[in-house]
Amino acid sequence: MTQTELVLFTRRYKIPNVTLPSLRGSSLQPADKVKYLRLILDRKLSWKPNIEERVRKTSVALYCCRGAIGKRWGLSPKVVLWLYVTIIKPIMFYGVVVWWRAFEKVTLAKQLERVQRAALIGISGALRTTPTMALNAILHVASVDIAGRCTAAKVAVRLRDAGYMSGTKQGHSEILRRFDCIPDNLDHCTAEPSPRGFFSTHVPTRDMWVGRSQWRKSAVSFFTDGSKLKGKVREGVFCRKLSINTSFRLPDHCSVFQAEVAAIKVAVDALLRMVTSFREVCIHSDSRAAILALESMTVRSVLVKECLRSLSIASSYFAIRLVWVPGHRGIAGNCIADKLAREGTLATLTSEWECIGSPWSTCARALDMQTTHELVKRWSTTSTCAVARSFWPSVERKRSFQLLSLGKVHLSAIIGYLLDIVQWVPMRLDLGSWQMLVAKAVWRKARWNHLSISYCTVQLLPD
Incomplete structure (x- = not known):
């Protein structure tokens, strides 16, 4: 009973006479406020x-x-x-x-x-x-x-x-x-357990790719890439053994991360449509974020969830491994996928990808x-x-961050002088790049107070 309170939510000044409910034989008395979930x-x-x-x-x-x-x-x-x-x-x-x-x-x-x-x-x-x-x-x-x-x-x-x-x-x-x-x-949903299949992920170092054109020579290798240039989002998928070289567009509001995940999904869907005898497949992507998102135990993206469902189905037929490949390092397959992604700008947006948020x-x-x-x-x-x-006169994030990078003594002195709260600036402050800004402020203040411009500017110069 001590944790049960009754509140009548109303804007009336006088509360009308009402029959109050009871709980376990005890009548509940109305309170002015109640605390619920803090x-x-x-x-x-x-x-x-x-x-x-x-x-x-x-x-x-x-x-x-x-x-x-x-x-x-x-x-x-x-x-x-x-x-x-x-x-x-x-x-x-x-x-x-x-x-x-x-x-x-x-x-x-x-x-x-x-x-x-x-x-x-x-x-x-x-x-x-x-x-x-x-x-x-x-x-x-x-x-x-x-x-x-x-x-x-x-x-x-x-x-x-x-x-x-x-x-x-x-x-x-x-x-x-x-x-x-x-x-x-x-492209957002409630966090839920990832519908992972039996695929694996691998993120090698850059040095491990020296002298390699693909991660495993015995596997069928896909190379995927996504990019965004001049507001256009596009993707490319390349596989030499299966003669796949395709490119397509996504809505302009999509991100590069979404393009990389969609490219992996296209590669997996292409596997499911083919009747083949091989089993080992490597899908190379130059996006660590996409690979780590597919490896995560929880998923918050609708597109990532759909890609995981395709991987879960395909992993029952193929031994799939997602491998990170360093971009722009002269690896042939990745360069072709990148070229296909650039060509995707000219492609038309299909109904399959219009619904991506x-x-x-x-x-x-x-x-x-x-x-x-x-x-x-x-x-x-x-x-x-x-x-x-x-x-x-204007609010600028860059100038504000430059101010915050100063020490507290310098910051306090500059703010005080800019706002006309103090009438001096410490003589021995190493203002660095801020010397011109403060000198400009002093020049404006000199005009404001009808003072000598040369005198106010000289006092900022180091000894």
Whole structure:
């Protein structure tokens, strides 16, 4: 009974008189909130208690790391950012696919934003007066509400493909309609045991291929290859003994990994269609990822599952071995397969391959790009941080990563000067490639404050 609670989910201020249920002779009394699967559900589903719990847990985890983080000492900015992304964020966004609508309430989003602000100050060593939005733009970290919706969309896509979420018109499944970049068909499924047959895999070293044209001379050798060039995905399959040299196209949204797996499947299907007397078969592929995916105990790709089914059937008739071959090393069979794959660009897309969905990595990358676009849009349209936007007008991942590669003392000094929080830059800092950037910022600041340009630039030069 102590683990059983009753919650009446309603937005009414006054709860009407209702007959309460009983369990084992004890009447259940209504509670204001209940904890289920580490999520706190309040009776109005405002998610306020749940977000307060997320803030508490993330704050505890963040301050457990503060012993190794100081303003001028401790872990490097890159390592601290890694700690935030891999430890703090998963705690913050736990179950976000259910409560992502809470980000529409500014007061609730700001509670989580304070935790991220504390983490960014720990990363950069910036002063407490540094604007939060400026830190997000300079360090290339999306705001909590933007990142939370992106995380919720990724989880919702996986739930949809697994069959646990249907309909996108209402409720928390509506997150799928908020992003136009989510494809309707993905090459992704729930992790399940691999339907492996009795085939074997072998990944030799590059030195073991010196002087070889195929792995076993007594076996029938297939060479497969897949590539993507100028947005076109194509594959090639070559077998000299069986006079097979075929090439075909896949949909343009497919990846090179999918092309390599599809090429292996074509080679196996060609074996099943032939009436032959040989038994030993070697299928050579220059993709280690494809071979390791077929060797894995679990499968998460529909295309990989179909390839494994073909291998399982063929392995009852042939002794099949998947062998890795180094690409672009002058091995004749691999070179011919690569040439056939290039010719596959001119081939027409058949109905057999039209149904292949986009890879999950492409969908995740599109969602991340949408998150970056929202960050850029918010930074360019904000009415605050005028000084910061004049010195850092655009959000660029490359420049942010270059900043994070600096030491904390250098990073803190540069951010403080760019944001007009400090009036000086340390004289003996080895700024390296950042000297020109800071000099440019100082020149802009000189124009801003109507100071002498030459004086402000000279103070950055080393002694």
